[in-house]
Amino acid sequence: MKKNKQADIKKGGQLWLYNEIVKDHFLNPRNVLLDDPKKGEFDGEGIAGNPMCGDQMKLWIKVDPKTQKIKDCKWRTYGCGAAIASTSMLSIMVTEKGGLPLKKALNLKPQEIVKRLGGLPALKFHCSVLGQAALKEAINDYLKKQKRN
Amino acid sequence: MKQIYLDYAATTYIDPRVLQKMKPYLTTAYGNASSLYFLGRQAKTAIEKAREEVAKILGVSSQEIIFTGSGTESDNMAIFGIARSYQNFGNHIIVSKTEHKAVLESAKKLEKEGFKVTYLNVDSNGIVKLDELKKTLNQKTILVSIMYANNEIGTIQPIKEISRIISNFRKQSVKRKAQSVHDSRFAISDLPALHTDACQAAGALSLKIKDLGVDLLTLNGSKIYGPKGVGCLYVNKNYKIEPLIVGGSQEMGLRAGTENTALIVGFAEALKLAEKLRKKESQRLRSLRDYFIKKILKTIPHCRLNGHFQKRLPNNINFSFAGIEGESLVLKLDQYGISASTGSACTSTDLKPSHVLMALGLKEELAHGSLRLTLGRKTTKKDLDYVLKILPKIVNDLRKISVIKL
Numbered sequence: 001m002k003k004n005k006q007a008d009i010k011k012g013g014q015l016w017l018y019n020e021i022v023k024d025h026f027l028n029p030r031n032v033l034l035d036d037p038k039k040g041e042f043d044g045e046g047i048a049g050n051p052m053c054g055d056q057m058k059l060w061i062k063v064d065p066k067t068q069k070i071k072d073c074k075w076r077t078y079g080c081g082a083a084i085a086s087t088s089m090l091s092i093m094v095t096e097k098g099g100l101p102l103k104k105a106l107n108l109k110p111q112e113i114v115k116r117l118g119g120l121p122a123l124k125f126h127c128s129v130l131g132q133a134a135l136k137e138a139i140n141d142y143l144k145k146q147k148r149n
Numbered sequence: 150m151k152q153i154y155l156d157y158a159a160t161t162y163i164d165p166r167v168l169q170k171m172k173p174y175l176t177t178a179y180g181n182a183s184s185l186y187f188l189g190r191q192a193k194t195a196i197e198k199a200r201e202e203v204a205k206i207l208g209v210s211s212q213e214i215i216f217t218g219s220g221t222e223s224d225n226m227a228i229f230g231i232a233r234s235y236q237n238f239g240n241h242i243i244v245s246k247t248e249h250k251a252v253l254e255s256a257k258k259l260e261k262e263g264f265k266v267t268y269l270n271v272d273s274n275g276i277v278k279l280d281e282l283k284k285t286l287n288q289k290t291i292l293v294s295i296m297y298a299n300n301e302i303g304t305i306q307p308i309k310e311i312s313r314i315i316s317n318f319r320k321q322s323v324k325r326k327a328q329s330v331h332d333s334r335f336a337i338s339d340l341p342a343l344h345t346d347a348c349q350a351a352g353a354l355s356l357k358i359k360d361l362g363v364d365l366l367t368l369n370g371s372k373i374y375g376p377k378g379v380g381c382l383y384v385n386k387n388y389k390i391e392p393l394i395v396g397g398s399q400e401m402g403l404r405a406g407t408e409n410t411a412l413i414v415g416f417a418e419a420l421k422l423a424e425k426l427r428k429k430e431s432q433r434l435r436s437l438r439d440y441f442i443k444k445i446l447k448t449i450p451h452c453r454l455n456g457h458f459q460k461r462l463p464n465n466i467n468f469s470f471a472g473i474e475g476e477s478l479v480l481k482l483d484q485y486g487i488s489a490s491t492g493s494a495c496t497s498t499d500l501k502p503s504h505v506l507m508a509l510g511l512k513e514e515l516a517h518g519s520l521r522l523t524l525g526r527k528t529t530k531k532d533l534d535y536v537l538k539i540l541p542k543i544v545n546d547l548r549k550i551s552v553i554k555l
Contacts, residue, residue, distance in 0.1 A: 054513075
């Protein structure tokens with residue numbers, strides 16, 4: 001009986017604010033761009049959010065001109081655990097399986113990011129919206145540059 | 150992993166000596182203090198002894214101490230209690246912008262009921278602007294509530310000076326005084342009444358009412374190594390307050406409900422111990438605090454110490470780190486077994502950063518990147534050295550992945 005009670009107390013310590021997937025992406029973020037890119041290293045960049053509101057993210061993409069698929073996606077985020085994890089997961093979603101076609105990427109929904117993260121606390125949903133907004137901006141930046149050329 | 154607890158301002162553990170005193174009242178001495186037989190008298194005696202002990206520490210008489218369920222309740226009781234009792238004499242209330250939400254939300258609620266509330270500004274260190282207080286005091290002011298020491302940034306308010314300003318103002322308002330003498334409920338009504346929330350100050354600063362010059366004072370158990378769920382409100386006997394909870398004559402008719410003897414006994418014992426250890430422990434914490442602050446200012450660039458350098462609680466450290474957000478910082482520290490807190494918006498429901506940090510005039514970015522470490526009886530230099538090793542690395546890591554480049 002006593003042992004059981006102690007186990008209950010210890011279990012409480014494992015109840016994290018976020019689930020295991022979010023926690024993992026927060027603690028080990030994938031595809032972060034540590035140094036500013038060299039000129040021409042990426043094809044498009046986008047920024048979303050506002051430091052005043054507590055989160056801002058910037059995203060860089062490289063696009064395969066033939067297939068119109070995203071080849072590479074790097075990012076940097078200022079924000080809470082959910083914001084960092086959302087951008088990390090987003091960067092994987094757009095580059096996995098040979099890359100996401102631009103058209104599909106433009107239509108990517110925040111809900112899909114949240115789903116891949118295994119859910120976010122309701123209050124943190126906007127974090128995934130920001131990531132998706134930054135991606136959209138990066139793609140539009142790329143498309144604009146293409147038109148110019 | 151070893152857990153290093155640095156959130157003593159959130160709550161403390163119960164001192165074993167306190168728990169020991171509480172135990173009989175949770176088991177064998179379980180009587181209802183209102184009962185006439187032995188068990189009842191036993192509970193009643195314990196409660197009255199506790200009341201006397203608390204009164205002695207404050208230097209007041211025991212019938213001026215009302216036991217409540219928390220610091221929040223005491224704050225509520227002070228604000229609503231005075232406002233409702235003296236609304237015929239005026240409808241103006243003054244609070245500072247950096248008050249605990251227990252005071253601010255009470256004031257806001259009264260505003261909706263038709264009271265006028267002035268929210269006093271503070272300077273960049275968090276000290277209330279006294280000239281603003283002087284200017285805003287008027288014949289309709291019935292209550293001023295300014296906290297003794299701030300829970301987030303540790304800034305200590307000049308309560309003595311504030312009470313002097315108020316007492317000077319009262320002397321000048323002879324006319325209203327003459328009026329109030331005719332009210333049969335009390336002999337002299339010295340309005341406005343001055344309330345201070347001293348929850349964070351207990352155990353660190355003097356609680357002698359005579360020195361402070363306040364009319365109402367809030368304390369609670371969970372910040373002084375006592376139990377949670379108990380607090381007290383000191384109310385000067387010249388003032389009458391309306392109760393929040395009715396339905397029984399407990400606590401002189403000011404707080405109905407069967408008294409929780411164990412919590413009350415625990416609270417008094419905790420306060421006694423805190424007072425006994427106060428000077429020595431404050432000195433120890435102050436030197437640990439200053440050691441830590443100096444090291445951080447030296448090792449982490451682009452940071453700001455929030456709150457006053459000297460007029461600060463001995464156990465409070467509050468920094469803002471540019472370029473990073475507080476929640477991620479706290480979560481990363483937790484990975485290393487360090488418990489700290491933040492005034493970041495991401496931990497609140499309205500997504501706005503701490504009202505205290507905003508009142509200091511901090512840019513929102515800096516308010517989002519705040520970290521509060523509060524030390525306590527078990528904190529050692531070794532603990533802080535461990536944090537000093539980990540924290541710069543975490544700040545650096547988060548800055549590396551941040552959009553904001555410094």
